[in-house]
Amino acid sequence: MNNKKLMAIFSAVSITLMSSNVFAQTFKMAIGDAAGGTQWELATKFSEMMKEKTAGKVKIDLFPNGQLGNEQDTVNDAAIGLLDFSVLAINNVTPFSPTVGVLTMPYLIQSADEAKLLTQGPIGKELTDNTIRDAGVRIIGWAYSGFRVLTNSKRPVKSPADLKGMVIRVPRNEIMIASYQAWGVNPTPMAWSETFTALQQGVVDGQDNPYVTVYAMKFNEVQKYVTNIRYIFSLEPLIISESVFQQQSPNIQKMILDAGKEATAHSFTFLKNTESSIRNDLEKKGMVFVEPANGEKEWIDAIKKNVWPKFYGSIGGKDKFDHVLKALGR
Template structure:
């Protein structure tokens, strides 16, 4: 956070100089997208862009830059924080280093259904995390892409239990909760930037990774991965963020339009997930991917991380009571 705050101070002049373009009756914005075109990040971004153009009678246009063209996902948080970037769509685990309480939504096996994800992101819990992210990181979450559960893929063998992971090198984001989860399953994963992941899998630097089916499909991981394990330890959420300094430079009417478009794009994202995930899974199987269900209803996977990982991160997410309240809200005490 020291890095961000220092950059914010250094970037005040830049942001102020650019302010006139954001408050004009017509405006062009830039949006970074971590994934390639075709995934849920792209679908959210495209829908939001279309809605903004429609709601402003064409006065607002948003240029989309997919596949990390404007930098890796964590870099885009920094750039948005200082007003050098308007919007970004990225994996929630890349927001967590800047606003640790958001890690609540990446705690393994807290979210166990798409409906759980909607309840948490669009209710009181989600609003609190939005407020925290504005405070901590200088960016505002205005929309959510629902991408589905992160399934495990690898190029070596079918995986049914944590024991089967031994000997495999698994890529994870630079996210402490996800790293700790794999350690609880008995392996030391390899943190790797998203932009390097396909090449790492292709060259055999890493054997596997985890991401939702839609992301696996959009990134063409089936070309370098054969086996899928249907673990459901994290439901992948991809927030759409706007630079808070850029947001505050808008008129009240424009702010309202941004929030409305974000809500409508979020609703579309959930419908898109429901419509496409099963089709994509079948297509990946047709392309040669082999899908394995976890042994014993995922019992060992769940027990290992809830006992070893949850206590390590109580303080960063706001305390054990915070997690207990969320579990109660979800009907699981």
């Protein structure tokens, strides 16, 4: 018998032995976005891995498109054990665990590789520990969604001055609100579940999200122009209620953590393989893409002057921010 067959038999026996002590369970997972985006991709991969690792004894029921409440509500529900899992934008975790906000500092992360380095390295481990302490939830995986680009229904936007008179939707996140204020507009904080309707009805003119989210949410139906600002790399953690996690056996806890790592790796590959094609599809659907003037200099200068200093305190101090920059080689 060759080595490959021996390994296959060993793997099958291992799964059987490990799952023999697993009781049948069904968990609920909230997903903020619609099916088809990076949140969904992360969630489905995690669900598949848990099913495989437990020989089908653990099932994850997925509830996309905010069916179980807005993203911040799901953090509350998970914290008190009413919800098992949630995949959500990181800016909706930040109000509960402010130091996580370092990953939302504008123009900090400048590539997908930098996002991976921060989330999967020592800094990501520290932020996970802080989130358990502060919010009662544990980050077990990450969806990588790419840079948040600005969309609007009014006109091409190349500089902050072009935003004048526009109503821009943002999450209820102080750093993101301050970013638009630094660019000369007062944005409108709004729950994610309300955003499509608000854009459709003209209550707001624009919003920002990665290509994949724009595509999954069909924003091309209500938005015309895309400005390729790269101010925030969108990270979407998969969280589990810490109380639910602690109720599991060590065996199941390990499976959850391992499945989270595998789903994270899958998400990174998914972004790399699909981002360009999604942009092309959006262009074919009629969206007009605009590059910011002068390499985003005006956008960046306003952020570094007016936003970074304002939030050093909330993310753990300027030393913490400098530590993250150093980890990125800057």
